[in-house]
Amino acid sequence: MxxxxxxxxxxxxxxxxxxxxxxxxxxxxxxxxxxxxxxxFANGALLHASHAEPWNAPGVVWQLLRWLGREDSPLLLRPGQIPRVAGWGLAFLRNSTQARFARHTRINAALAVYSLQQLRALRAETGIRYDEAANGILKVFHDRAALDTVQAASQIMAPLGVRHEVLDRAATVAREPSLQETAEHLVGGIYYPDDESGDAQxxxxxxxxxxxxxxxxxxxxxxxxxxxxxxxxxxxxxxxxxxxxxxxxxxxxxxxxxxxxxxxxxxxPIYPVKGYSVTLPAEGWAAAPAVPIIDDARKIVLTRIGDRIRIAGMAEFAGHDTTLHPRRAEAVLRQACSLYPSLTEHARGVTPDYWTGLRPMTPxxxxxxxxxxxxxxxxxxxxxxxxxxxxxxxxxxxxxxxxxxxxxxxxxxxxxxxxx
Ligand SMILES: Cc1cc2nc3c(=O)[nH]c(=O)nc-3n(C[C@H](O)[C@H](O)[C@H](O)COP(=O)(O)OP(=O)(O)OC[C@H]3O[C@@H](n4cnc5c(N)ncnc54)[C@H](O)[C@@H]3O)c2cc1C
CATH class of the missing domain: 3.50.50.60 (FAD/NAD(P)-binding domain)
Structure with missing residues (x-):
């Protein structure tokens, strides 16, 4: 054909x-x-079956209300978008019941596991290189309730082949020693050994x-x-x-x-949900982690891609507007610096590349x-x-x-x- x-x-x-x-x-x-x-072009670089749960977990509405109107919050709804996002937003909230969330998590997890199998087969067939790494992914938590919530979602995915290990603070730092910098604030982590990373572009x-x-x-x-x-x-x-x-x-x-x-x-019903990323050279930052990190509280991911570090996050409902707002882009970097204070000094000495893109999202x-x-x-x-x-x-x-x-x-x- x-x-x-x-x-x-x-x-x-x-x-x-x-x-x-x-x-x-x-x-x-x-x-x-x-x-x-x-x-x-410059997404978070994660191949993360572990992150398959949709964004509308039960209780999402309270979280959204807490963040509303804060320019530096991980989620921002531009007022002009409210009429445009209303239909999609209601469908998003309708899908946030426990039963629907669990069903959609299972659908996504099965698709993600299958997708990583296909990617590995394609890599073996073609030898394609894209700064790939198969170091798993580590989610880190600063409060017990958040860890429990993500562990519950991970248990939904486990029968579909998404393996995970729940770690206490010491084991989290043993898995990725660079986390020592702010270890006293961590309650623990969840490690997903089968996840990968690489440069999508x-x-x-x-x-x-x-x-x-x-x-x-x-x-x-x-x-x-x-x-x-x-x-x-x-x-x-x-x-x-x-x-x-x-x-x-x-x-x-x-x-x-x-x-x-x-x-x-x-x-x-696809809505463009805007996100930001920051890319900096890894060289010169001694603490650059080898294992990609997802910080649940700060809503950022931090990934090493070859000789670069990519940090991504933010969800902004601003329609198709791809204007890069420096304050929001810098907030992504600031969040990473609060997890890794040593990154602050490193970032001062380099020129970060900021980027923004729109996630095509279903409700x-x-x-x-x-x-x-x-x-x-x-x-x-x-x-x-x-x-x-x-x-x-x-x-x-x-x-x-x-x-x-x-x-x-x-x-x-x-x-x-x-x-x-
Ligand atoms: C900040 C951020 C971080 C992310 N992190 C991750 C991550 O870590 N892991 C992950 O799995 N996903 C991540 N994502 C999501 C992921 O990047 C997207 O889901 C994915 O790139 C979408 O790919 P696509 O091919 O559907 O769309 P696109 O890459 O946008 O491709 C669509 C193409 O269609 C073309 N096009 C559109 N209209 C027309 C037209 N009329 N005529 C001709 N061409 C047209 C465009 O030029 C474009 O090239 C992230 C997204 C963002 C924004």
Whole structure:
């Protein structure tokens, strides 16, 4: 089949890779001048099945209220967005019951475990390098109740293959000795030995190059403007550089998937949740941790990627606005410095790279995958805070559906029909 993939982020490029392996003729269209230039550009770099729980845990509403209106809080709702986010927000809260949270955590965890298996297989097949590391991930806690809550979510995921070890303070510091700096404030940690890390953008760019070697055509600098629908199928993909008439289309356009799907009559409740990251050189910071850290209280992740340190966090409801607000970007770095005081001095002597990106988020948590009500339109979108982790699994499942292969894991709770 002749397939067009819209979007050369990590989801689109992995989809193109698997479609080509299945024998299809594949064209990837992206408005950017290369692969992985939007949300896949400078994310937290974690391949974290351990973080599969959606953001709407029971009780989330009280946490949101505590943070409301604070410019430096991990979550910020810009007042102008309230009418725009209302429908999505109500669905987000509706999904925060214990039963739904547990169900969506299980769906995400199964997908994440499968995705990491696919990533490892792809790595073994291609030898692709992306500053990858397989050191697990350590979540650290400053109060017992928070540790208990995350442990409960980890127990939901354990039967699906997400292994974890609960550690007391001494064992947490033994696992990652750099935490000694503020050890007296820690109550303990949870270590997830099977999680990994790596540079999503480097991976996306290099996989795109490998896919191009195998015949995938990349049309960069090309914006999709309209999806033409005739007789319940896409009959044309109109771009600013001319039209395409493929047999099938995979929509992997991140935060723009919603607007493009709307043209085909589909309603996808995807909201762009803004986050920030800071990247600095690791050299010169003696305490740079080897194991990626997730600080539950500060809502940041801190990851070593080769010779760099990446810190990411924040959730801002500001629509599609990608303005980098220095105060919020610096707050991410400040949070990391309060966990690692020695980072303060190091950061003063280097020039940090600040970045902001929009997580394409569904209100229930899992992404939206597979065949849609438009017969030749397939979706691979809405992965939220898990897109790098999910990429290879989502892509394999969508390529299987396009190719008519049975999926390796159940698609219940992942398909677009749950949204209609
Ligand atoms: C601060 C932050 C930290 C994160 N940390 C992690 C993490 O540690 N681990 C993890 O698993 N996930 C993480 N994520 C989430 C992850 O980065 C995203 O889920 C993932 O990058 C989404 O990939 P995508 O391919 O769906 O979207 P994108 O990477 O945004 O790709 C979509 C592509 O579609 C193109 N496009 C859109 N519209 C059009 C159009 N009309 N015509 C042509 N092209 C178009 C865009 O140019 C873009 O290249 C983080 C996100 C943020 C913001």
């Amino acid at each position: 002749d397939v067009v993939v819209i979007g050369a982020g990590v989801l689109g490029v992995t989809t193109a890779w698997y479609l080509r392996r299945d024998g299809h003729t594949v064209t990837v269209v992206d408005r950017a001048e290369g692969a992985g230039r939007e949300t896949s 480097r991976f996306t760019e290099r996989l795109a190059a490998l896919a191009a070697d195998r015949g995938v055509v990349f049309r960069y600098g090309t914006s999709v403007e309209r999806l033409g629908v005739q007789g319940g199928r896409i009959d044309s993909v109109e771009t600013d550089q001319g039209g395409l008439e493929p047999d099938a289309v995979v929509l992997a356009a991140g935060n723009d998937s919603r607007a493009l799907a709307r043209q085909a009559g589909l309603r996808l 229930d948590g899992p992404p939206i995958l597979g065949a849609s009500a438009v017969s030749n339109l397939y979706l691979n979108t809405g992965p939220g805070h898990m897109g790098w982790t999910f990429a290879c699994g989502c892509a394999r499942l969508v390529a299987d559906e396009v190719s008519g292969h049975p999926p390796a894991i159940a698609l219940d709770g992942l398909g677009p029909r749950r949204m209609w």
